[in-house]
Each structure stands twice: as structure tokens, then as C-alpha cells.
Amino acid sequence: MTRFNAWNVFKNGLIGQTDWDRQWRDPEPKKEYDVIIVGGGLHGLATAYYLAKNHNIKNIAVVEKGWIGGGNAGRNTTIIRSNYMMPGNHQFYEHSLKLWENLSHELNYNVMFSQRAHISLFHSPAARDAAARRYNIMNLNGTEAELWNLGQLKKNIPHLNYEDARFPIIGAAVQRRAGNARHDSVAWGYARAGDELGVDILQNCEVTGVKRNKGRIEHLETSRGLIKAKKVGFAVAGNTSRLWEMAELGNLPIETHKLQAFVTESIKPLLDQVVVYGVGGAHFYISQTDKGSMVFGGDLDWYKSYAQRGNLPIVQDSAEAAMAILPCLGRIRLIRHWAGVMDMTMDGSFFICKTPIENLYLNAGWNYGGFKASPASGWYFADLIATELPHKYIQHHNLERFEKGINLDERGAGPDPKLHG
Amino acid sequence: MIRIKCPYCGERDHSEFTYGGDASIQYPSLDGTEKEWVEAIFFRKNIFGKQLETWHHANGCRMWLEVERSTTTHEIYSVKPCHPEMKKVLEKKDPNDL
Ligand SMILES: Cc1cc2nc3c(=O)[nH]c(=O)nc-3n(C[C@H](O)[C@H](O)[C@H](O)COP(=O)(O)OP(=O)(O)OC[C@H]3O[C@@H](n4cnc5c(N)ncnc54)[C@H](O)[C@@H]3O)c2cc1C
Ligand SMILES: [Zn+2]
Numbered sequence: 130m131t132r133f134n135a136w137n138v139f140k141n142g143l144i145g146q147t148d149w150d151r152q153w154r155d156p157e158p159k160k161e162y163d164v165i166i167v168g169g170g171l172h173g174l175a176t177a178y179y180l181a182k183n184h185n186i187k188n189i190a191v192v193e194k195g196w197i198g199g200g201n202a203g204r205n206t207t208i209i210r211s212n213y214m215m216p217g218n219h220q221f222y223e224h225s226l227k228l229w230e231n232l233s234h235e236l237n238y239n240v241m242f243s244q245r246a247h248i249s250l251f252h253s254p255a256a257r258d259a260a261a262r263r264y265n266i267m268n269l270n271g272t273e274a275e276l277w278n279l280g281q282l283k284k285n286i287p288h289l290n291y292e293d294a295r296f297p298i299i300g301a302a303v304q305r306r307a308g309n310a311r312h313d314s315v316a317w318g319y320a321r322a323g324d325e326l327g328v329d330i331l332q333n334c335e336v337t338g339v340k341r342n343k344g345r346i347e348h349l350e351t352s353r354g355l356i357k358a359k360k361v362g363f364a365v366a367g368n369t370s371r372l373w374e375m376a377e378l379g380n381l382p383i384e385t386h387k388l389q390a391f392v393t394e395s396i397k398p399l400l401d402q403v404v405v406y407g408v409g410g411a412h413f414y415i416s417q418t419d420k421g422s423m424v425f426g427g428d429l430d431w432y433k434s435y436a437q438r439g440n441l442p443i444v445q446d447s448a449e450a451a452m453a454i455l456p457c458l459g460r461i462r463l464i465r466h467w468a469g470v471m472d473m474t475m476d477g478s479f480f481i482c483k484t485p486i487e488n489l490y491l492n493a494g495w496n497y498g499g500f501k502a503s504p505a506s507g508w509y510f511a512d513l514i515a516t517e518l519p520h521k522y523i524q525h526h527n528l529e530r531f532e533k534g535i536n537l538d539e540r541g542a543g544p545d546p547k548l549h550g
Numbered sequence: 551m552i553r554i555k556c557p558y559c560g561e562r563d564h565s566e567f568t569y570g571g572d573a574s575i576q577y578p579s580l581d582g583t584e585k586e587w588v589e590a591i592f593f594r595k596n597i598f599g600k601q602l603e604t605w606h607h608a609n610g611c612r613m614w615l616e617v618e619r620s621t622t623t624h625e626i627y628s629v630k631p632c633h634p635e636m637k638k639v640l641e642k643k644d645p646n647d648l
Contacts, residue, residue, distance in 0.1 A: 370596035380593035384571075385621070432552075432569040435598050435622050441551050442565040475592045531592040532584070544591050545571070 130325050133237055152317060153324035158331050161357035162190045164514060165349060166364055167336050167372060169193025170202040171312075172492050172499065173364035174319035174330075175507020176514070178236075181326035183508070184515035189328045191320075192351060194335035198316030201366050201499065204437075204469035206390050206426045208403050208414060209501040210247045210307035212274065214266050215537050218478060220522045223272050225505030226306060232504060238318030240310045241419065247307030248277075248286065250406040250454070252296040260302035267304075275303045288399060290456050296408045298454065309403060309416055315503060339376040344487050346376070362490045362514055364506075367435065367470025369493040378485060382475040382531055383494055384546040386429045387468040389439035391447055393461045395421030406454060412550050413450035423458065425451055429471070429547055439468035471496060477549030478537035481510050482519065482527035490514050491528075496549050552619075555629050557637065558611040570604030573616050573632075597621060604632060 131137055131150045141148055164180055166173045169191050180186045191197070209229055211222035233239050251257045257276070264274035278300050283291060289298055320330055331353065338350030339361075348357040363372050367385045398417065405414040415425035427447035430440050444466060451458055474480070474494035479502065484491050492510045495502060509523050519527070525535055531544075542548035552564035572594060578586035599622060605615050614632035619625065631637045 370594075371598050380589070380595050382592045382594070384594055384596050385598075432564070432619075433571070433596070433601070433603070433621050434624065436624060440564075442563075532588045547569070547571075 130321070133239070152321045153330050156329045156331070158190065158192075158334065158351070158353050158356050159188075159329065161188075162329070162359070163188040164360045164362065165189075165356060165358040166191045166362045167349070168200075168363065168365035168368075169197035169316075169320075169330065169332065170200045170364065170366055171198075171315055171319065171503035172366075172495070172506045172510065173362075174316055174323060175503050176362060176364060176492065176510045177328045177507075178319045178323040178326070179507045179511035180515060181323060181328055184511060186515060187327045189323075190331055190356070191323070191328060192331045192334040192336060192349070192356070194333070194352070196332050197320055197330060198313055201469040201471070201495075202316045203312055204390060204467055205312055205500045206414060206416070206424050207309040207312050207500055208247065208307070208405075208416070209242070209310060210304050210403075211272055211501070212247070212249070212263065212267055212302070212304050212307070213539060214263050215478070215539055217522050217525055218537060218539065219267070219270050219272070221505050221509070222501065223270075224508070224522070225502050226272075228504035228508065229310065229501075230306075232310075232315070232318070236318035236322045238314060238321060240314045240318055242308065242310040244306050244308040245416075246402045247304045248282075248402045248404045249302045250282075250289075250298050250404065251300055251302065252294075252298060252406070252408045254299075256408070257300055264302050273305065275305070277301045277303050286400070286402060286404065288455060288457050289404070290454050295453055307403065312500065319507070336372065336375070339372070341376065341486065344485075346486055346489055358488075360488045360490065360514055362492060362510060364492040364510070366472050366493065366495060366499065369472050369491075376486060376489060381493075382528065384433055384473050385435055386432070386471050386473050386547055387434045387436060387439065388426065388429050388471050388497060389443050389447070389466055389468045390424065390426045391444070391463055391466045392418075393423040393458075394464050396423070396461060397421065399423075399457070400455075404454070406450075407550075411446065411450050411453075413447065413454070415451060415455070422464075423451075423461065428550065429473075430468070431547060435470055437468050437470055439466055473546035473549060475531060475544040475546055476536035476538040477540055477542065478526060479506070480526055480528060481506065481513060481523045483513070483517075484528075552624050552626065554605060554615070554617060554626060556607050556610060556613070556615065557629060557631055558613055558640070559607065562607070562610060564605075566607060566609040567605040567615075568608045570606055570614065573602040573604045600627065
């Protein structure tokens, strides 16, 4: 595989980009694999890579029903942060952020990780106190966090509505190491690096049945034939319940909801940070891409859905939320919007765990926040599959936490998946 | 926009309603086992296809409705009041005549 480096970029610039290799192979499925990961999103691809890299397992396949990165991987608003508070979540997301910081080098692929800071606005003294509590806990746990007053905020982000916002902006909680990355690059980077270590990436390969022999999975039925597996990992985000049903495992603490994202035409540099706010039930986040488009999103569509298609009321809500803090966007045109199917859980936290089937492992329940989690998710899921022992950071991220009463509910929103934004 | 035919108000945009969720959940009796309660509160079938769910006509008659809808196409198959007794009462000419 041709490595990406300055010399190869320069050389190919001279010869019309004719000396690059394929980024990953397009192999025929083998009869059997040591590990099959179902789902070619970021979590599946990262898992395969770390299984090969950290655990030296060679005979791995990622099976993807469409094309890799065609699910939520390629539909999200790419915000990366680690401002979590609950034990386990905090260490996990902080480790993920550390992996992001070196990911382009690790994969020899530019994932365009940009630590431009995550600015979470607050609009009332009570909200400031709540943010102060959370960000103090982060500081105590070793994740640098700051509170900005109005003066600092105005200096850094001059265009926000400081004049007559319906909910006046009074300051912000800031994580400087947070930011964005290019989502497609992350999928392609993990795919290419995994492929180089021998991972078979099988696209257009939909799992349609899970053949069980009592407590074990024997093989998967796929649109490209039967494939045997010693171990199977599910990483299919919004489709988890469907695979769970194929494996005859009953119900899950997950509901599938859709979340939309919006992108505008390109404009000159306007916003250097990721800006977020939530007030009066509304929820909004915005950043500017390297191409100049404003990318933003808001709430779920509020009703359960497997359709990757957004509905109109949220278009209006999100546009209103944008206007509330950035009225200078009033004349910009929206050019696209789309939706992804989210695996929303009963407490807003994820699952990386074993299952009632001996050789089946589950990676799911990423809510709105699985993009930032991708590197650590792959890391700890691979660790679980290879060692069979849940690492201490994820020891409670299992399906039993509800019956034990140790829910990991960062927001305190209770058992209603749509409320865990 | 999804349009929901409210049995009290007629066909309205879904933005007038709030979503309740799964209407097929059967809560166990108060002295049911812990396992039954965990299952009812935390575990879902998360149906791909036609499902029964509740919607509240929050910006209308404020009645709870039971709606049969597809989670893949959003098509609505049926809408009925959650509390049929309530409907009977409302349809009485003289509400005091119970
Ligand atoms: C609009 C939107 C905005 C978001 N914004 C953010 C954000 O700013 N920050 C953040 O951290 N997170 C965000 N997220 C969440 C994040 O994108 C997801 O949590 C994450 O991508 C999920 O993991 P994944 O990439 O592995 O999922 P996916 O990319 O959805 O991967 C799952 C794959 O499984 C495949 N699959 C499904 N069924 C089968 C089958 N039967 N056989 C084979 N393959 C199958 C699918 O085709 C899909 O490719 C956002 C999500 C959306 C939709
Ligand atoms: Zn009504």
C-alpha cells in the first residue's frame, strides 16, 4: 500500500495521481473467520482494526449491508468532546479524545481532527451553576475545562446574538481540546489500516439470519452466502434490535429514533469553534466545515423511526435555534438535510458487553454521541472480544445495569430514550 | 409532515401532537416480580414495521390517542382514543346524562 507522505503526494502531483494503490481490497467472503464484525460504520471498522493491531488476530471480516460509512458514520455532525461526568463514561471518552489526538498518525490517514474548542453556552445563573459543577468534576478527573464569562465569550466569538436573544447569553463552559473531524476520512482511514493488517471488508453483504446452535452462533446468513464465525460482534447502531431479533434474544433497552443534520452553502470563515446550547427544551449545535458550510443539528424527530429521512418540523426548529444565537445567518441557504437512525438507550449510555450467547458480543446504544466515541469504542470492544474480560471502564456498560439499578444516566432524564440527547 | 386523524378534531399535522411511545407495554401488577418490572420499564421490542403507539394531542383536544403506524414508512393505519369510555361520554348530548 502506498503510504501517504509528503514525497508521495509531491510525486503523484507530478504524474497526474497515477501511482496510488487501491485503499482497501474487495475480497470474496471466506468460508470462516475468527471474528466477524457486523456493521461497517466507525465502530465496526475501528473494532476490526484494533483486534488486528492490539490483539494480533488475523482472520477478521467486517460485513456491511451497504457501503462502509453509509450509515450514521457519514451522517453525523462530527462533534468530538469528553465532557462526561459519570464514572466509566468519563474515562472512556477521555481515552477516546486521546486516541483522536494521534489518530491521523496512527492510521496514516488525515482524519482532519481539529481541536477548535467546544463552547457550551449558558443562559441563566442556574445553568451556569450546573455547568460549573460538571466542568469542576471534569477538572478533578484530569480533563481540562473552563468557564468563560461574557467578556471572554464576546472576544472569542463576536457574532453571537448578545443584544436581544430570547434567552440572553451569559457565558459558556468550554473544552478547548474538543472539536471536529472529517467523518468519511475516519471510516476510510480505519478501513484502509485494517485492510493492511488483513481485515476483509465485505460490502454489499447484509446479514439476514443468525444461525444458532443452542448457546453459540454457528454461522451468519448473508446476502453473499453463509459465513461461519468463531466469534461475532454486532455494531449496527440503529439496527441493533433487528439483529438481536434474528439471534432470538428478545427485547433490548434501545429504541430507534432518527436524528437530522443540516448543511448550508459555503461562506467565508465565520465560526472558529463548535457552539452548542440547550434551553427551554431546544437543543442546538453548530460548526463551520473547512469548505465553509455551516453544519448544524438539533433534536430528534421525537417519534420512533427506522427511516433515514427527516421530517419538516425539525427543519424549522433547528433554523429558529440557529437564528436565536446567530442572526447573521438569516439569509444563508440550506442546501441539504438528512437523517440517521440512532440507537437511543434507556439511560443515554452505551453498551459494550457480552450477551446471553457465548460467542456474541454487543456494541450499541450510542445515542447522539457515537462519533466521538469511535476510537475508544473500537479499542474496548476489541479488548472484550479478544480477552473476554470487560475492562474496568466499561464493566457497567452492559445490559444488566438496569436490573441492578446502576443506570448511567448523565442527564437524569429517566427511562425514555428520546430524552437522552 | 405526518398527518394524524384525531377522532375528536379531525386530520391535523403531527406537530400538534407529542409522542407518547410504545402502546403495547403491559405493566405488571404492583406485586409483580422485579424481573417483570425491569422488562416493562426498560426493555423494548423496537419494532421495524407496523407498531402500536400513543400520541397526545397536546395542542388540540389534549386527548391521548392510540395510533397504529409504520416505523419504516410512517404510514398511519388506524387512530383511536386511548380511553374509549371517554369518547362515549363526550358524544353524549347531555354530559350530565351518564
Ligand atoms: C444527524 C446525526 C448527527 C450526529 N452528530 C454527532 C456528533 O456531533 N458527535 C457524535 O459524537 N456523534 C454524533 N452522531 C452519532 C454517531 O454518528 C453515531 O453514534 C455513530 O456513527 C454510530 O456508530 P457507527 O458509525 O458504527 O454506526 P453506523 O455508521 O450507522 O454503522 C452501522 C452499520 O451497520 C450496517 N448494518 C445494519 N444492519 C446490517 C445488517 N443486517 N447486515 C450488515 N450490515 C448492517 C449499516 O448499514 C451501517 O453502515 C450523530 C448521528 C446523526 C445521525
Ligand atoms: Zn384532538
